[in-house]
Amino acid sequence: MKVLIIGASGLVGSHCMEYFKEKDVETIGTYRKYKTKGTYFFDPSDQNCFLFLDEINFKPDVIIHCAALTNVDYCEEHEKESEELTVTSTAVINEYCKVNNIKLVYISTDYVFDGKNGPYSEDDEVNPVNIYGKHKLAAEKIVENTPNFIIARITNVYGEEERSKNFISHLISLILTKTEKTFNLPFDQFATPIYARDVARMIYMLILDDKKGIYHLSSTDYYNRFQLASKVTSYFPESNHLCLSPISTNLSQQKALRPLYGGLLNNKFLLEYPDFKLTNIDTFVLKIIKNGI
Ligand SMILES: NC(=O)c1ccc[n+]([C@@H]2O[C@H](COP(=O)([O-])OP(=O)(O)OC[C@H]3O[C@@H](n4cnc5c(N)ncnc54)[C@H](OP(=O)(O)O)[C@@H]3O)[C@@H](O)[C@H]2O)c1
Known part of the structure; x- marks a missing residue:
């Protein structure tokens, strides 16, 4: 199996790249502004964007599409840019997958829901409340036209990262x-919240078993932002x-509305993979304390 990861310089993409390589899957990845080891430049606004695959003679069986404009407040104020980077680029990637008979794995979000009564299952009704969520949903709708697709919804991802830009x-x-x-x-x-390496492990299993459709990937943790940060600092007595x-949220001055009771239920995934062991925030922090960041 050959896998192309679009957005491999980011948090989720870099963990997918690392994990798939560990599993001896022939994997390459792309970056747009921030080059990381072993990644190729890729800009889907260029109509020749997939030519590099011919040049290196790499014909993917699967594309994992992790690219998006992910700053929710920035998206709210830059609607056109958000649409181009999240929706239009997905249409280009989707078309390439259709024409070349490639399985497309699209990474989406719990922001497709309104947050009135989460956490949500795959069957719950979508109703995004901000531009980022609307554009992620629009991209999902495009991907659903691909014969062989997985939409993996995630939220609050954390993990080791070159740029340490995730909250944890x-x-x-x-x-x-x-x-x-x-x-x-x-x-x-x-x-x-979910550990990026768990996202990679879950996606790997879904691909291996040629699953299709929407999957919610989450752990059993369910926290608000304050609880989450307090949980982390509680492991570091010297963090005062x-x-x-x-x-x-009313006082937070965030530009975009937020789904308040968001989050995702992972019952569908766990019913299909009952032996899957999830990481939680405690085990992740203890791992970092032991091994370093
Ligand atoms: N992190 C979360 O908590 C979270 C939650 C819900 C959903 N998601 C979704 O999960 C996916 C991955 O998120 P992430 O946290 O890994 O994001 P990230 O760290 O911001 O990485 C995004 C990646 O996409 C690339 N990229 C962005 N726009 C692109 C474009 N138009 N064309 C090509 N490449 C582009 C970036 O390249 P450069 O950095 O090199 O420019 C980077 O490699 C996204 O689709 C996001 O919506 C993430």
Whole structure:
């Protein structure tokens, strides 16, 4: 099996690349602005964007599409750019998959829901409340036209990352470097955080078994942002240079509306893979304390 990971310089894509290589799958990845080891430049706004595959003679059986404009507040104020990077680019990738008979795995989000009564299962009704969620849903609709697709919805992903830009890694790196900082953290935004390596492991199994359709990937953790950060700092007694302050979303000055009771239920996945062992935030932090970030 040959796998192309679009967005392999990002959090989810880099974990997929690492895990698939460990499994001896022939895997290559792409970057757009931030080159990482072994990745190729890829910009789907260029109509020749897939030519590099001919040049290196790589014919993928599967494309894992992890690319999107992921800053939710930025998307709200840059609707056109968000549409281009999330929706239009997905249409280009989708077309390539259709023509070349490639399985497409699209990474989506719990932001396709309105957050009135999460966590959500795959059968729940979608109703995004912000531009990012609307564009991710529009991309999902495009992907659903591909004969062989998986839509893997995730949320609040954390894990080791070159740029340490995910919330948990960022927090831990501030703790370890003894940097002083105050975080105003909404106590009314709930989600189901998941470890990026678990996302990679789950996607690997779904691909191997040639599954199709929508899957919610989550752990059993369900926290608001304040609880999540407090959980992490509780493992570092020397972290009082960080000030965690609980606030309500109304006062958070976030540009985009947020689904408050978000998160995802993983029952469908676990019924199909009952022996799958999930990581939770505690085991992840303990792993970092033992091995370093
Ligand atoms: N992280 C989360 O908590 C979370 C939650 C829900 C859903 N998701 C979804 O999961 C996917 C991966 O997220 P992530 O956290 O890994 O994001 P990330 O770290 O921001 O990485 C995004 C990746 O996509 C690339 N990229 C962005 N726009 C692109 C474009 N138009 N064309 C080509 N490449 C482009 C980036 O390249 P450069 O960095 O090199 O420019 C990067 O490799 C996204 O679809 C996101 O919507 C993530």
